Amino acid sequence: xxxxxxxxxxxxxxxxxxxxxxxxxxxxxxxxxxxxxxxxxxxxxxxxxxxxxxxxxxxxxxxxxxxxxxxxxxxxxxxxxxxxxxxxxxxxxxxxxxxxxxxxxxxxxxxxxxxxxxxxxxxxxxxxxxxxxxxxxxxxxxxxxxxxxxxxxxxxxxxxxxxxxxxxxxxxxxxxxxxxxxxxxxxxxxxxxxxxxxxxxxxxxxxxxxxxxxxxxxxxxxxxxxxxxxxxxxxxxxxxxxxxxxxxxxxxxxxxxxxxxxxxxxxxxxxxxxxxxxxxxxxxx
Numbered sequence: 001x002x003x004x005x006x007x008x009x010x011x012x013x014x015x016x017x018x019x020x021x022x023x024x025x026x027x028x029x030x031x032x033x034x035x036x037x038x039x040x041x042x043x044x045x046x047x048x049x050x051x052x053x054x055x056x057x058x059x060x061x062x063x064x065x066x067x068x069x070x071x072x073x074x075x076x077x078x079x080x081x082x083x084x085x086x087x088x089x090x091x092x093x094x095x096x097x098x099x100x101x102x103x104x105x106x107x108x109x110x111x112x113x114x115x116x117x118x119x120x121x122x123x124x125x126x127x128x129x130x131x132x133x134x135x136x137x138x139x140x141x142x143x144x145x146x147x148x149x150x151x152x153x154x155x156x157x158x159x160x161x162x163x164x165x166x167x168x169x170x171x172x173x174x175x176x177x178x179x180x181x182x183x184x185x186x187x188x189x190x191x192x193x194x195x196x197x198x199x200x201x202x203x204x205x206x207x208x209x210x211x212x213x214x215x216x217x218x219x220x221x222x223x224x225x226x227x228x229x230x231x232x233x234x235x236x237x238x239x240x241x242x243x244x245x246x247x248x249x250x251x252x253x254x255x256x257x258x259x260x261x262x263x264x265x266x267x268x269x270x271x272x273x274x275x276x277x278x279x280x281x282x283x284x285x
Contacts, residue, residue, distance in 0.1 A: 077103025172257030
């Protein structure tokens with residue numbers, strides 16, 4: 001049941017809606033160019049946004065009916081709109097206007113009134129301190145040059161008893177696999193910054209003063225061809241061929257940590273994904 005409507009005047013109550021300079025101008029331009037170019041393909045081939053996977057993520061977050069939720073780097077709005085039925089209000093913020101246009105279009109199509117989308121950077125969110133019950137960032141940390149700053153922003157905008165949800169691929173712990181894994185990712189998508197290891201996430205959480213309420217590790221199987229299409233590379237293009245060569249070369253011994261398996265003209269790959277529900281660490285009395 002829709003019980004809340006977000007108005008444009010409400011957004012005016014949130015300071016800091018101007019874009020800042022924490023993300024370098026060059027990387028910002030790369031991100032905007034990549035996701036403007038691939039908005040349609042990204043939406044169509046994002047396996048993680050299937051109804052089953054979305055439901056799994058929403059259930060993991062344990063949203064409450066009174067929550068105000070915020071999804072950072074929301075893309076075409078799949079998660080923000082999926083969680084809207086379970087919360088009081090749902091916001092999405094993204095850097096790329098084309099992604100926001102698609103999110104608003106999907107929102108109108110589904111007639112979801114208690115959601116809103118705004119342009120902004122993850123490193124300086126256009127929301128007040130302590131204003132959000134559930135703040136999420138899913139499958140986007142690997143695009144962020146300074147993920148610790150984004151986590152700090154999540155903590156800032158979360159209410160004292162609020163929760164933070166981070167979902168992102170996990171890079172291999174082995175140095176050699178880590179290097180090749182990220183090399184393939186950057187070749188596929190120049191807006192990729194770095195996929196971090198589980199151990200790095202845990203260190204980041206500790207330094208940010210947050211504790212893990214729930215965690216889960218998932219193995220997300222994907223078609224290599226569709227994964228490349230989502231980044232704008234059809235079979236036969238230069239980047240497709242270069243990335244495919246590296247992926248095929250990694251099959252023996254799983255040298256890049258993708259667990260690749262050749263399947264006809266495609267390759268079945270796996271992204272190991274971490275799901276973390278966090279809260280501020282309780283202060284010792």
